[in-house]
Amino acid sequence: xxxxxxxxxxxxxxxxxxxxxxxxxxxxxxxxxxxxxxxxxxxxxxxxxxxxxxxxxxxxxxxxxxxxxxxxxxxxxxxxxxxxxxxxxxxxxxxxxxxxxxxxxxxxxxxxxxxxxxxxxxxxxxxxxxxxxxxxxxxxxxxxxxxxxxxxxxxxxxxxxxxxxxxxxxxxxxxxxxxxxxxxxxxxxxxxxxxxxxxxxxxxxxxxxxxxxxxxxxxxxxxx
Amino acid sequence: xxxxxxxxxxxxxxxxxxxxxxxxxxxxxxxxxxxxxxxxxxxxxxxxxxxxxxxxxxxxxxxxxxxxxxxxxxxxxxxxxxxxxxxxxxxxxxxxxxxxxxxxxxxxxxxxxxxxxxxxxxxxxxxxxxxxxxxxxxxxxxxxxxxxxxxxxxxxxxxxxxxxxxxxxxxxxxxxxxxxxxxxxxxxxxxxxxxxxxxxxxxxxxxxxxxxxxxxxxxxxxxxxxxxxxxxxxxxxxxxxxxxxxxxxxxxxxxxxxxxxxxxxxxxxxxxxxxxxxxxxxxxxxxxxxxxxxxxxxxxxxxxxxxxxxxxxxxxxxxxxxxxxxxxxxxxxxxxxxxxxxxxxxxxxxxxxxxxxxxxxxxxxxxxxxxxxxxxxxxxxxxxxxxxxxxxxxxxxxxxxxxxxxxxxxxxxxxxxxxxxxxxxxxxxxxxxxxxxxxxxxxxxxxxxxxxxxxxxxxxxxxxxxxxxxxxxxxxxxxxxxxxxxxxxxxxxxxxxxxxxxxxxx
Numbered sequence: 228x229x230x231x232x233x234x235x236x237x238x239x240x241x242x243x244x245x246x247x248x249x250x251x252x253x254x255x256x257x258x259x260x261x262x263x264x265x266x267x268x269x270x271x272x273x274x275x276x277x278x279x280x281x282x283x284x285x286x287x288x289x290x291x292x293x294x295x296x297x298x299x300x301x302x303x304x305x306x307x308x309x310x311x312x313x314x315x316x317x318x319x320x321x322x323x324x325x326x327x328x329x330x331x332x333x334x335x336x337x338x339x340x341x342x343x344x345x346x347x348x349x350x351x352x353x354x355x356x357x358x359x360x361x362x363x364x365x366x367x368x369x370x371x372x373x374x375x376x377x378x379x380x381x382x383x384x385x386x387x388x389x390x391x392x393x394x395x396x397x398x399x400x401x402x403x404x405x406x407x408x409x410x411x412x413x414x415x416x417x418x419x420x421x422x423x424x425x426x427x428x429x430x431x432x433x434x435x436x437x438x439x440x441x442x443x444x445x446x447x448x449x450x451x
Numbered sequence: 452x453x454x455x456x457x458x459x460x461x462x463x464x465x466x467x468x469x470x471x472x473x474x475x476x477x478x479x480x481x482x483x484x485x486x487x488x489x490x491x492x493x494x495x496x497x498x499x500x501x502x503x504x505x506x507x508x509x510x511x512x513x514x515x516x517x518x519x520x521x522x523x524x525x526x527x528x529x530x531x532x533x534x535x536x537x538x539x540x541x542x543x544x545x546x547x548x549x550x551x552x553x554x555x556x557x558x559x560x561x562x563x564x565x566x567x568x569x570x571x572x573x574x575x576x577x578x579x580x581x582x583x584x585x586x587x588x589x590x591x592x593x594x595x596x597x598x599x600x601x602x603x604x605x606x607x608x609x610x611x612x613x614x615x616x617x618x619x620x621x622x623x624x625x626x627x628x629x630x631x632x633x634x635x636x637x638x639x640x641x642x643x644x645x646x647x648x649x650x651x652x653x654x655x656x657x658x659x660x661x662x663x664x665x666x667x668x669x670x671x672x673x674x675x676x677x678x679x680x681x682x683x684x685x686x687x688x689x690x691x692x693x694x695x696x697x698x699x700x701x702x703x704x705x706x707x708x709x710x711x712x713x714x715x716x717x718x719x720x721x722x723x724x725x726x727x728x729x730x731x732x733x734x735x736x737x738x739x740x741x742x743x744x745x746x747x748x749x750x751x752x753x754x755x756x757x758x759x760x761x762x763x764x765x766x767x768x769x770x771x772x773x774x775x776x777x778x779x780x781x782x783x784x785x786x787x788x789x790x791x792x793x794x795x796x797x798x799x800x801x802x803x804x805x806x807x808x809x810x811x812x813x814x815x816x817x818x819x820x821x822x823x824x825x826x827x828x829x830x831x832x833x834x835x836x837x838x839x840x841x842x843x844x845x846x847x848x849x850x851x852x853x854x855x856x857x858x859x860x861x862x863x864x865x866x867x868x869x870x871x872x873x874x875x876x877x878x879x880x881x882x883x884x885x886x887x888x889x890x891x892x893x894x895x896x897x898x899x900x901x902x903x904x905x906x907x908x909x910x911x912x913x914x915x916x917x918x919x920x921x922x923x924x925x926x927x928x929x930x931x932x933x934x935x936x937x938x939x940x941x942x943x944x945x946x947x948x949x950x951x952x953x954x955x956x957x
Contacts, residue, residue, distance in 0.1 A: 261777060263785070263816050270517050279508035288509050292516050299520045371499045378496070395500045426457035429496045430489035 247272075251315045258306050270299060273319055280323040284391055285330060286376035294330060298322050313405065324388060324406045331384035378428040386421035393418055394425070455479055455486050457493060464494045510932050514836065514920065518802035518821055590664030593642045594779040595625030598772065598814045599649070601636025601807035617812030621788045624779065627661035633674075636807060637768075644681050645776040649768065651675030651708070663687055670694075670709045677768050679704040680721070695745045699724045705735070706765055715742040717757060719765045725749065738762060773814060782814075787839050789815045791822065799824040815839055819918070836907060836920055838950075869947035873910055877953070880941045889933035890926070890957050899957045902926050904934045909950035914943035922952060 246254065246268040254272075257265035274295065281294050301322050309318060375395075379387050388407055392398045400411040400418070407414065455463075455476060462468050463476045480486045600617040607613055609628025614620055625631070625640050632655045639649040642661075650656045654674025660667040665688040670676055680689055680700050689700035691707045693714045698707050703721020707714065716725050718735040725741055726732040727749050735741055739754035740761065757765070773782060791811045793799045798808045800823040806813050819836050893899040905923040910916055919939050924931050934955060 263818065266521075267517070267818065270520070274511075274513055274516070275508040278511055279506065282509060283503060283506050291509065292511050295511060296516045296520050296523065299516075300523045303520070303524055367495075368499065368502070371495045372503060374492075375496050375499050375503065394497075396504050422458045422461065423456070426461045426493055429493055430457035430460065432492060 252311065255306060255309060255311070255315060258303070266303060269302075269315075273316065274299075276316065277319060277323055280320055281327055283395075284324065284327040284388070286379065290330070294326055298326050301326070317405075321406045321408075324392075325408075328384050328388055328407075331387065374429065374432050378425055378432070381428055382421060382424055386417055386424065389414055389418045390421040390425050394422070454483060454489075457489055460486070460490045460493045461497065464490070464497050510928070514819060514918075515802075515821060518819075521816070522802050522804050590662040592627060592662045593666070595629075595640035595642040595648075595658075595661070596773075596779050596782050596814065597621050597623060597625065597638065597640050598647070599637065599639035599806060600812040601638070602634050602652075602809045602811075604631070604633040604636065604638050604650075606631050617790055617810060618788060621812045621814060624783075625658065625661075627658050629661075630655060630657045636809065636811070639772075641772055641776060641782075642779070645772065646680045647678070647772050649677040651677065651768075659692070665689070667692065670707060673709055673711070675706065675708040677704075677706045677765075679719075679769065679772070695727055696743065697726050699726065699732075704769070706768065710742075712745045713742060714745070716740065717761065717765055718754075719762070719769075773816070786814050786816055789813050789820065789837075789839055791824075793824045797824055835922075835952075836909075836918065838909070866947070866949075870949045870951045873943070873946060873949050874951065874953060876943055876946070877908070877938075877941060880943060882937055882941070885937045885940075886934065886955070889930050889937060893926070893930065894957075901957070903954050903956045904931055905952060905954045906935070906938060907950065907952050908938070910943060910946075910948065912945060912948040914945050916941070916943070918950075 246257070246264055249257075249268075254265055254269055258269055277298050278291060278295050281291060281298070282288055285291075285294075298319065302319055305322075309315070313321070379391065382390060385407075389403055392403045392406060393400075398406070400414050403409075403418075404411045404414045409417075459468070459476065460480075463473060463480075466473075468476060480490050597620055600620045603616060604620060605613055605615045606620055606623055606625065607630040609626075614623045620638065625642070631638055631640075631650050633650050633652055635652050637649050637651055639647060641647045643663075643666075646666075648656070648668065651674060654676065655671030656674065656676050657669045657671070658667075659669050667688075667690050668676060668678075669692040676691060678689075678691065678700070680703055691698045691700075693707050693709045694712065696714045696716075698705070698714075698716055700721075700723055703723050704719040705721070705723045706717045706719070708716075714725075716723065716735060717740040718737060720737040722734060722736055724732040724734050725743065733741055733743075733749055733752050733754060735754045738757050740757045741752065741754045743749065743752060773786065776782065789801070789812070791799050791801075791813070793809060793811075796808050798805045799811055800806065800821075801813055801815065802821050817839050819838055822835050822837055887894075890899040890902070893902070902925050903923075904921065904926060907918070907920040907922050908916060909918040916939055919935055921931055921935060926934070938955075
């Protein structure tokens, strides 16, 4: 089965409810029966994973509250049709991807691809803290991340989604096809063009993240 | 000199190029300065991927998101108003693509033009509405669950009893024969498959029939009712009588207002028909309104399109519905009454949705709810969380008695002594060093003095901190998160279950 968005307990999470230990099937069954506590439990179990997924795909936290809410509204409404063909987390991730895709399409303006405050979140991540690094290196890392999101922003939404899922999250074509509700062949084609455009943008970014360096696409040749 | 394509450089960085291809590419990169720079950029970008894939979730207002989700589920399931209808484009339906058969194709291939929805309805003469089907047994009676009572009101029952006051009305099950009268506020009830009606201020509404066979509501001489019909039973008629006029529902949300000898009908979505003794009818579609006198002829009259402001007002008056409607028995068993007392005229919001003004009684699902209101001067006060338990049916929680000062009312529970004891315990147990550490960087810049974080803390009898909300602060998010973590990590002993607000000043 697909990779799962695991629920990681957070120290700010409220104490576990009586439903905290029930398995996914039972939780879904109780939700379908309209049990409010089950909805609460599902929300508590997956809220951080949903927010993190949206945050990573979109690159900024603008309207993240609204998007998380949208995901859960869609999920609660659609639970009646959930048949356990995929894991609940994967199904939720699929909704996240669709919501993120919708958000990308309807963005009337392009906000800064990633705010410094958002990147500080990543810097505060325990995995990052464990690696001692100089302030210069940390700044470089942030700038690199900004460049990546700036390049992603320039891609059309469909290409951006598949590129993110494949290149950054390392998901396979079949998984991506499920998540974007497409077929693997289409995903492969889309990915091919997305990679070409994305790395073209990355390669042409100057040291300041903006100006092109003159490395044009036309005189390219294959190395393989 | 030709260059390597950037995506090939990415493949090279990823190590997915054959050994021979990689060697050739490396030779080229070594010789070509442009490609070397591009390769470095691609490699640097790829090096960020693991970090990006592991970025944690930012801290969000989880409780608010949850509350808004439930509200959306409860109120957003209705059809949105098509405010401005634009005509659909004509579209081709190509049934037979044979080019040589022009004559035949003309019959099959054609413009399917959907004309724009008429902005005014054409009066339609109708016969006498079919009477409700005669059933061999009496139709199943409906029960209306009161969901909102604003500024009091009264219900006169068929057996002559008078039910007065928010709490008593909230506990009353509305049945056929009841007459609802409101004072300065509204009263909402939900029934059937989730249909709702809201009786407007200074209105009287009688329930002439209220069963699966028919719902017949009758407005008094003055007043207003907003109705939203989610689903009607088979052959069920749904009408509102206002004076001489009968407004028949065709699956819709609408408003009927009695203005002396005139009746105003406004249709939010769906379709209603205004008739007089069933002789003639004017049909109203979504976003249309009609005002007609009792003695005016209906034939030849047309509905008019509503303005944006009128539509907005209609939307705002949408009847209060419960998020997860099932049936009255279950609703009575699983929900609770929440009585809120705020200064007259001051709006009060539950979970981010303004539900009314002044004294409001609202039926809510168990769990935590965010209550927001304004103070006596009209300023928005910080929200407060309250816990509503399913067992508190018929025991409505009175939040605060009309606060008239700017001092926010506390959602405190437990006795004052218990709260003081818990506060003292928290003050002693909290890690002051860590707390100071949270504002260290600000303190170095001289920016920490006078700052504060106001927290709302709920502690269980076991000593577990059940919830911890940031109510107010003038510090950056990161610092607030740190303070919250420090407070949340504090270990308390067994004692009273209390909740209170606490301000930490630096």
